[in-house]
Amino acid sequence: MDTNVIWLYDLLIVAVIFLLGFVCLVSMRNVIKLLIGIEVLAKGVSLALVASGYVQRNPYLMQSVVITLIVIEVVVVAVALALVINLYRRTGSLDIRKLTKLKW
């Protein structure tokens, strides 16, 4: 299969994935759903990087960048989930609209 065609397909799918992530971030109220939206965006970035590495025939570089991205993604999710648990303990809810005050 032509690598440029693969790149086109992947760009289209990356756009759809990005749109999904943004729709999730904008329309959802549950903080865990917002985290899932961030994860979806990260999946789009990973796919774009890997497809670019495949087209450029430089897979090792892109693999190392993707691994760095995955590590950052996991740390962000871990810290955010700790925040979510604290939020639930303080407010009893996962609704983002209840975070209208900065002090608990």
Place this chain on the structure above:
Amino acid sequence: MTLHVVLLGLLVAFLILAVFLTDLLKAAIALALGSAVLAIIFFWFRMPYAGVFELSVCAGLVMVLLVSTIGLTRRDEPEHEERNKSGWLLLPILILVAVGIIDVVIFAFLHTRMPLVHSTVTTPSFSDTLWRVRWLDILGQLAIILVGVFAVLALFRNEGGLPGAAGERPADEEPHGH
């Protein structure tokens, strides 16, 4: 080609499920399945190290973290998610518009300027790339992991131990019987 298109379709389908399922547990499982499909795509691209990381960390560890948090917080939590009805109607239109714009941009302007497929400067192996070329990334990863560990410890420093037992009710109980 067929396998690649099928994998991309599966990836989008699982991510749509992850975003729009109202049950958080099912949404987390759908996200993990999407990560697994993405890992298969990485293998298809002949990038096994990234695939292994995606499969073990994103489909495994993140799923465990999400399911643990859902288990800690789902008691008495209403499952319904309020949505704007117009948002549901707007989504397919938005997708069509985005795909159309990208299609036009790619084929009108970028098609002749795509990355050239020729031999670029490559290092002999993955380990050389990771440990010698991208060694600063390793330092950054270590720093971020340390920051994450300290952040989680700081967030739970008043809890007297591990983040509470499942079903612990917020704000109205003493933390762990002190």
